[in-house]
Amino acid sequence: MKKSSLLCLSILLCLLSAWLLRAHYSKPSGTGTTEVGVAHQERVKTGAPDAVVSAAANEDNPAAPDTQPLSAAAATIHAALEAALVELQSGDPARREAALQMLDELLSGAGHDAKAAIDAIMAFLRSGRDAQTGEEFVVGAEGLLDHAPTLRSLLMDHLGSLCLEAGQTEALTLAHSVLGKFGSTDEWAVCLRNTAWLDAKSGDFLTQKMEQMLSHEAWLKNPTRSFLESFDVIGSVGATSLLPRLEQFTSNQEMANLWRAGTVALDQFATNHPLETLQYLQSHPEFLQDRPLQRADLLAKADMGKSDQRALVEAYLQNPKFTADERGKVIDGLALQGGFLSQNLLTRPQAITPESEQLRIAMLHDLGNQWKGSNRFPDLNEYIDNLLLTTQPPPAE
Amino acid sequence: MKTSSITTILSAACIALTAFTPTAAQAQTTPTYVGSATTSSNPYYFVGKLNMTFRSASGVEQNFVGSATTIKPYSALTAGHCVYHGTMGWLRRATFERAKYYNTAASTNTVTRMWVIGGYTSNAGNGSTNTYTGFSYDAGAVICSTRPAGGGYAGWSTNTALLTGTAYNMSLGYGSENHNGLEMLRSAPTRGFTRSTGAYYRNTTYQIEGGMSGGPVFALSGSTWYVAAINVSGGSAAGVRALDSATTSLINTNLN
Numbered sequence: 001m002k003k004s005s006l007l008c009l010s011i012l013l014c015l016l017s018a019w020l021l022r023a024h025y026s027k028p029s030g031t032g033t034t035e036v037g038v039a040h041q042e043r044v045k046t047g048a049p050d051a052v053v054s055a056a057a058n059e060d061n062p063a064a065p066d067t068q069p070l071s072a073a074a075a076t077i078h079a080a081l082e083a084a085l086v087e088l089q090s091g092d093p094a095r096r097e098a099a100l101q102m103l104d105e106l107l108s109g110a111g112h113d114a115k116a117a118i119d120a121i122m123a124f125l126r127s128g129r130d131a132q133t134g135e136e137f138v139v140g141a142e143g144l145l146d147h148a149p150t151l152r153s154l155l156m157d158h159l160g161s162l163c164l165e166a167g168q169t170e171a172l173t174l175a176h177s178v179l180g181k182f183g184s185t186d187e188w189a190v191c192l193r194n195t196a197w198l199d200a201k202s203g204d205f206l207t208q209k210m211e212q213m214l215s216h217e218a219w220l221k222n223p224t225r226s227f228l229e230s231f232d233v234i235g236s237v238g239a240t241s242l243l244p245r246l247e248q249f250t251s252n253q254e255m256a257n258l259w260r261a262g263t264v265a266l267d268q269f270a271t272n273h274p275l276e277t278l279q280y281l282q283s284h285p286e287f288l289q290d291r292p293l294q295r296a297d298l299l300a301k302a303d304m305g306k307s308d309q310r311a312l313v314e315a316y317l318q319n320p321k322f323t324a325d326e327r328g329k330v331i332d333g334l335a336l337q338g339g340f341l342s343q344n345l346l347t348r349p350q351a352i353t354p355e356s357e358q359l360r361i362a363m364l365h366d367l368g369n370q371w372k373g374s375n376r377f378p379d380l381n382e383y384i385d386n387l388l389l390t391t392q393p394p395p396a397e
Numbered sequence: 398m399k400t401s402s403i404t405t406i407l408s409a410a411c412i413a414l415t416a417f418t419p420t421a422a423q424a425q426t427t428p429t430y431v432g433s434a435t436t437s438s439n440p441y442y443f444v445g446k447l448n449m450t451f452r453s454a455s456g457v458e459q460n461f462v463g464s465a466t467t468i469k470p471y472s473a474l475t476a477g478h479c480v481y482h483g484t485m486g487w488l489r490r491a492t493f494e495r496a497k498y499y500n501t502a503a504s505t506n507t508v509t510r511m512w513v514i515g516g517y518t519s520n521a522g523n524g525s526t527n528t529y530t531g532f533s534y535d536a537g538a539v540i541c542s543t544r545p546a547g548g549g550y551a552g553w554s555t556n557t558a559l560l561t562g563t564a565y566n567m568s569l570g571y572g573s574e575n576h577n578g579l580e581m582l583r584s585a586p587t588r589g590f591t592r593s594t595g596a597y598y599r600n601t602t603y604q605i606e607g608g609m610s611g612g613p614v615f616a617l618s619g620s621t622w623y624v625a626a627i628n629v630s631g632g633s634a635a636g637v638r639a640l641d642s643a644t645t646s647l648i649n650t651n652l653n
Binding site: 138140141146232253259260264265292293325338340341344349352354358361386389391392394 | 488509
């Protein structure tokens with residue numbers, strides 16, 4: 001057995017002992033289903049778009065009592081979750097850290113039992129109990145959380161990947177319940193991601209949820225990290241209906257958090273859906289009209305190797321309604337492409353290799369020569385010259 | 398590739414240590430020219446001038462000077478605000494002149510791709526510390542069409558104790574606020590950095606100036622130099638963006 005596994009086992013045993021002692025000396029908490037965590041106490045607003053189904057009215061509400069007994073393996077994990085709850089509630093940083101390490105090893109370490117872990121997590125989440133972890137909401141590799149602010153959001157994070165691994169859907173059922181009311185933005189963010197992971201046809205549902213999220217005044221007033229990270233859903237599912245909302249966010253420089261998230265979300269949308277972006281801009285020429293340079297940046301995400309996208313860009317470059325400098329910025333942006341590089345809930349960085357980059361540059365150089373040779377855009381020759389210069393084949397190394 | 402680069406760094410470090418001793422430069426709390434010979438020695442020769450062209454909505458071309466460090470065969474590390482501006486958007490044209498000294502440079506490279514290494518929330522704070530002009534405290538990167546240092550690059554460290562402890566630190570870059578932007582500058586704090594928010598650290602004991610943005614904070618550990626942070630803000634205190642593990646993970650995975 002590995003040293004780390006032994007360490008984890010000993011931590012687990014300590015935590016289990018602590019939990020058993022607590023269970024012995026404290027009054028039983030009844031069914032656990034009536035106790036509602038702090039994050040769930042906020043009342044649901046009425047009226048569109050805030051009108052969401054309350055969890056209590058949802059027949060699929062996983063908060064309903066579950067009479068199914070846990071398997072021995074699931075019961076052991078459940079006991080560890082209970083023990084972790086006690087440790088996290090202690091507020092002691094060292095005890096919290098040990099508990100979080102134990103949970104990670106237990107739920108995603110080598111040899112973990114996905115099915116048992118899912119059952120245990122679901123049973124625990126039904127209790128509604130929660131504890132702060134003392135950490136921020138931080139997205140890591142592959143959309144998994146590096147840090148979660150609460151035990152519940154941490155468990156939902158694990159639940160999503162465990163369900164993917166085991167081919168089960170409990171995380172999806174839970175997500176529909178969580179997303180049915182305005183509780184915790186941390187839980188919303190994880191449940192939006194889990195829904196996208198587990199339901200390939202959830203695009204419309206996720207768009208609807210994002211519309212609700214981005215219209216919820218209480219959350220907009222003080223946007224949390226998880227609220228802002230949720231913007232990634234827009235670019236992932238290609239929620240075109242939310243582009244006007246992003247335009248609003250990026251026009252308000254006073255709300256720096258929303259400005260930033262909106263700017264990145266627009267960029268990710270155009271990166272992940274260049275054709276839809278071009279089509280939207282063609283049919284909505286008023287979009288970003290007060291910020292033409294940012295509009296040009298979105299157009300510059302086009303893949304000019306694809307004929308449909310290229311045709312739309314060329315139509316735009318010929319449109320005198322847009323200034324020469326705006327159109328020129330598209331050409332500049334084709335040659336020098338920008339992007340945001342971060343770990344996101346759903347979208348992933350583009351895979352770029354030196355070879356793929358050389359092919360892109362060579363293709364653009366040929367295109368620039370065609371444009372120049374045919375005098376296709378006579379008022380943009382300055383920018384085409386720059387394109388040719390930037391994409392000039394490098395000398396052999 | 399990494400191994401050969403480290404070898405390059407280690408062998409060159411010996412030359413650097415004879416050319417420069419931290420003690421002699423500890424009084425350089427304001428940016429000071431390093432000179433031609435030092436510019437072409439380790440670790441300085443991984444650093445270069447970033448020539449940036451933005452353009453306002455009215456079509457006025459605006460040229461800026463920044464700095465960057467070769468961090469992968471084709472990539473140089475810089476500041477996020479060197480590549481993205483809140484109102485002018487993405488940078489329009491850029492070249493990276495490694496180890497530039499007046500009219501000479503070890504290499505001049507065309508930039509064909511750029512990144513703000515940051516997302517919906519800032520790793521360098523909670524966002525309220527960022528101005529709307531964009532990604533002030535974020536890391537950034539530029540990708541060149543040719544390898545700026547023939548495949549070699551500087552080593553880096555995510556050990557922030559190299560910033561906050563007693564390790565020797567120095568900021569490098571091509572300052573053009575009070576200097577000519579044609580020659581590399583160095584300035585060094587007299588004590589460790591203090592963490593401000595997230596991966597943003599400050600130091601009131603030394604200064605960096607405009608143009609040094611995006612340049613490295615090198616930390617000396619043993620006999621090896623590591624990029625430990627990026628210059629991101631000046632003024633009364635130097636502000637730097639530490640290379641935390643999240644950032645270096647993205648660099649390792651996504652930069653060529």
